Amino acid sequence: MISSTFAELLAAGRPQFNARAQEARRRFATLDMAAFAAFLRDGVDPLVVAVADHAPERAGSVAFAAYDMALELVGHGLAGPSAKNQAVNDCWRELLPAMAPLVATAPAEVLALASNAAVHLAGVAGARPAQWRRELQALAPQVDSVATLRALGQLLAWRAGVAHFRAGALAAADNLPPALALAAFEVPASAPAPDWPALRAQLLASPWHGNAIGVEVGAFTGLGGDFATPPQVRASSEGFVVHSGERYFFLLADAYGAVLHGATEEEYAQAGSEAPAGVQLREAAIVIGTREFALDLPTGQIEVCANAHTVAVSSPYTHAIRLLPRT
Structure with a gap:
């Protein structure tokens, strides 16, 4: 069952939500509405509840944006119980609720960015999507803008096995607060005189920095x-x-x-x-x-x-x- 918070929002906006669903059925001839309902329950509901707890005045806007995105994802076979893989489901269930403050400010952008990243990581053989979600979730409280999310997401994707992101990720890291860039590499905040430029120089000098076994x-x-x-x-x-x-x-x-x-x-x-x-x-x-x-x-x-x-x-x-x- 979905939460009372989400149920009330769905009831209040029933005509608009129904219109969106009808349009999606025209666009996606094979749209599985049972799978869509399951994704609303398992993926969208936890996010809406998290946003309502943080910024109740934004819960309605997030619900509409998430509903629209859910129709797209399920329509393309990327989300729901019959999805091609579980990457998007896991992202919505595990990661996005931890990013509720940022989702509340820019729901459509954040949901699209996170979902696209999850799909891309799932398509890279040898990548570790679970690591990417775990590390991004841990740093979510420090992510205060879509630009920061984009840069940090790319950096953590590199660390999760997407080797061809290396040059772009290091460039993106320069746009992060130095403390956040260091935290992405698990450098403790209490470390003596933490210095992002010094770590960056070491990473540039050797692609094997921190790995002695290959x-x-x-x-x-x-x-x-x-x-x-x-x-x-x-x-x-x-x-x-x-x-x-x-x-x-x-x-x-x-x-x-x-x-x-x-x-x-x-x-x-x-x-x-x-x-x-x-x-x-x-x-x-x-x-x-x-x-x-x-x-x-x-x-x-x-x-x-x-x-x-x-x-x-x-x-x-x-x-x-x-x-x-x-x-």
């Missing part, structure tokens, strides 16, 4: 991965070009995760395959400088390439690529 990416297509055959890897200045089966990929990775984008055979041919200096293979291990990383692969078949900041390890015995910090 990441692993890739799996067999039969198990839901991207690689039909064990991948062959070549290095480029920004990342790696990968060949598997009949497909080519551009692999970008840093301390927070790795993502695969489409690439071409020409890009693969132009990438480098030379063995990197300062990297040695030993029995069951790879040595990079003074650091040693254990490997669970036959050493005679291991292939290694590298760019300035990352070493990629692959083998015909696995569909995974291991990416290790070079420095």
